[in-house]
Amino acid sequence: MTTPPARSPEPPENTPADPARTMRIGHAERDEVIEVLREAAGEGRLTTEELTERIELTAAAKFYVDLDAIVADLPVPPPSDRIRPTQRPPRAAPGASDAPGHHPFDPLVLRASWDNAKRKGRWTPPPFIRLEAVGATAEVNFLEATTDLPEIDVEVSGGMGNAVVVVPEDWGVNIDRLSSSWGTVRSKVAADPQPGKPLVRVHGSMGMGAFTARHAGCFERKRLESSGNG
Incomplete structure (x- = not known):
C-alpha cells in the first residue's frame, strides 16, 4: 500500500519559512502534476506501476514540497518554482557575500540529476546549502573545509538519488527535521x-532515495593523513 507523503518538517527557527513547506496546494496543482505524470508514462519514463503509485501520492499531497518530490526525477521544473521568490533575495546581513549560499532563499545548490554532484577538498562553505538528489548522488564533504560558522544549514530535496554529508570527527549533524516518509x-x-x-x-525531505551522514571512510582518512590533515 502506498504511504501518503508526510508534511515536511519546518525549517530551523532562525531560518525564514520556505513557502513550499507552508503553502497548501489545491485540486488544480494536483491535476497539473497528474498530467505531467501521465505524459512521462507515455514517453516511457515511468512504468504503469510507478504511474499509479505517484498518482496516489499526488492525491494525498498537501504542500508544494510534496509535489516537488513526486516529479524530482523528471525533466520538469519543480511545482514550487511558481511560489518561490524570482528576484535576487536580499543579503542576509550587511557586508554578506553576493555568492550563492549566503541567504536561505539563495543557497549553494548541488544538483545530481544523472551525474553525481560533489563539493569536497579545501573550501570555505557558506551557511546555506541545498542538496538535490534527483537521480544520482549529491554529496557535501566538509573534511577539509575551513569555517568559523557555528551552524551550517543543509536542505535536502530528494528524488530517486542519494544525499551524503561527510564531516570531521568533532563536528555534529542534526537530522531531526529531515523527513524520511519515502526514503531512508x-x-x-x-x-x-x-x-x-x-x-x-x-x-x-529525502524523497525515494537514501540520506547518510558520516565521518571519513578508510581511504579518506589515509589521504588526509598523507596530506598532513588527519
Missing part, C-alpha cells in the same frame, strides 16, 4: 558537536 535516513554522526565546532543542521 541514517546518521553515524553525533547530533551535538564538540565545543567550538560547527553543527550541520539538516532538514527537508
